[in-house]
Amino acid sequence: MSHAASLRRTRISLASDAGGKTTPFGWIGALTLHVAIVAATFITWQHKFDIVNETPFVPVDLVTLADTTNVAPTVREEPKIEPQEEFAAIQPDAATPPDIDAEPAPDENAKPLEQKPQSTPVPSPREETKPRPKKKKAPADPMAALLDQLTKPEAAPKNARVANQKVDGIGRMNAMTADLQAMIQGMIYKCWNPPAAAPHPERLIVTYRVFLNPDGSVAQAPQLTATSSSGDPYLQAAKDSAVRAIYVCAPYSLPASRYQQWRDITITFDPRKMAGVE
């Protein structure tokens, strides 16, 4: 926001200089220009949001990611941290729909979290589309009704639960596991000898479900999750190379305290990039 404000200031001062040289009639023009410029900055700002929204999920900045998970939304009794506007605006990361903090909430009587609409937790895209008002009797004062809605506390998402104990997030796209993801990625790529130079590498993407022992060793033979056409020697080689990578990299040294998060993982091996397919 501060960036936008400064930008606006610069533009306005420039416009004022120009305005000084015009006739009184120019006032209207200048005003229009001002409005146009202010509006333009909004458009630019909005556009910037677009770019932010489209930025793919990059599991590097763990601090930032810690605010985005997809575990069932948990409602807190006393929100200690007010959602900051600027951060909230970046929140709607398309790749991480729900926005919920898995912090402990000691008090039982859950009161919905008070938030501005744009920082509202969005449990899932489906949920999002639901609350659209379909039929509505014309309100006496539409503006007042609108304001009313804006100030109305947001209802807790349907699947929200009251958190009464500390729960480490478990599951896919959970910020708590993003670091594990990166760790496993960092280990396994060194062990993977991808099927190179095979024609049509897009058909050689394989996914395995892997169960690990607490010591990081492979608990049982990795299971292919999707059955693909057999009899293709390239695919067979791709499957073998994936399984070899899983075994060769074991034992995986991962934080023992979080075994529940990594005991059961799925790994997708995608050779397209290695084959030079754009």
Next chain:
Amino acid sequence: MTRMSGWLLKIAGLLLLPLALSVPAAAQLHVDVTQGVMQPLPIAIPNFIAPGGGTGPSGADIAKVVRNDLASSGLFKSLDPASFIDPVRDINTPPNFGNWRVINAQALVTGQTAMQADGRLRVDFRLWDVYGEQQMVGLQYFTTPENWRRIAHLISDAIYERITGEKGYFDTRVVFISESGSALQRKKRLAVMDQDGANPIFLTRGDYLVLTPRFNPTAQMIAYMSYISGKPRVYMFDLESGRQEMLGNFPNMTFSPRFSPDGNKVVMTLEQNGNSDIYVMDLRNRSTVRLTTEPSIETSPSFSPDGTQIVFESDRGGSQQIYVMNADGSNPHRISYGEGRNGTPVWSPRGDLIAFTKQNGGAFRIGVMRPDGSGERVITDGWMDEGPTWAPNGRVLMFTRSARGGRGSQIWSVDISGHNLRRVPTPGDASDPAWSPLIQ
């Protein structure tokens, strides 16, 4: 603004809905691996055992050929037998995989030889997945004992195919021009050898010049250019009978022959009054059709693997470049637009690439491009690398590399990725290799 971001969110959400729904029901940690490390697969190939006694070809020799084949591909690392801690005693019981994991072997080959009562050699082998702890391939071969090298190559092909998914290329031969003698009295002889340089055989005595030999699709016939009658003409050599014959009695010079993929035709260049054009001869009735009519030089034709197109070089545009036309000569169009001059195109047996010689900045190098001319890559970095020829699986190329200052030439091989550059052992200097198809 708020409404807009909400609206955008919805769109984004809707777009991502299928993604969200495809998540496995159990909330698991999911890891995407899109990067790997290309490294040779460590493979242990202990000497083949001979439970029935030590007659016949040695199991150590067979294992050595297999080790050498796989290592030469650049995709395998044959582990040093001295590091093996678990001697193979019986290939029909699963090995103790732990003893092979200790030495970092990811694959293990065990084999045995036995002489049959009828005098034939029997070779069994098994390929084991050391980490998956299971057999990947198990095969058995019978042959005359002298043929043990071919068996070793066939085993290499089976292992290569199972692990890479590609067809192998070890049971193949290479025909080439063997060169000897001083620069002034250079003797050029037609020679053929196994792809690993073993069993070299000279097919001609060297009293006349021979050039550009090419295998037919059954690897039994070789077409080449020779001055056997004092004039440069295309000849055919039958490897089985040792017979050779002139291919069509044209009044002028014929050269750069190459077989069609079905082996029924030979496409070649015929020179008349300084103008070279491409002709195709049907070997069944010896009829000849002229395919190009330009006043420029057209030569080095090579069929696409489906036989519908021909790639060739031409200087019709001012400099030597690569063109593609239909097999009947229609629709010729230029495909090479890179720097320098490009010649000697050869279509990959896999069809996806064309290898060629690029002449640029005083150097000759081997390059590959797609049949539409896109994706050009130069894959060697010598001073004089020329005349590429494809392994039957389209993964490896051989070519002639000449040293600076005319100090002879050798045959080298390189992977189409540009890695794994190796010299192919030949008796003396050698040039103009042509790789055979897989031997049937």
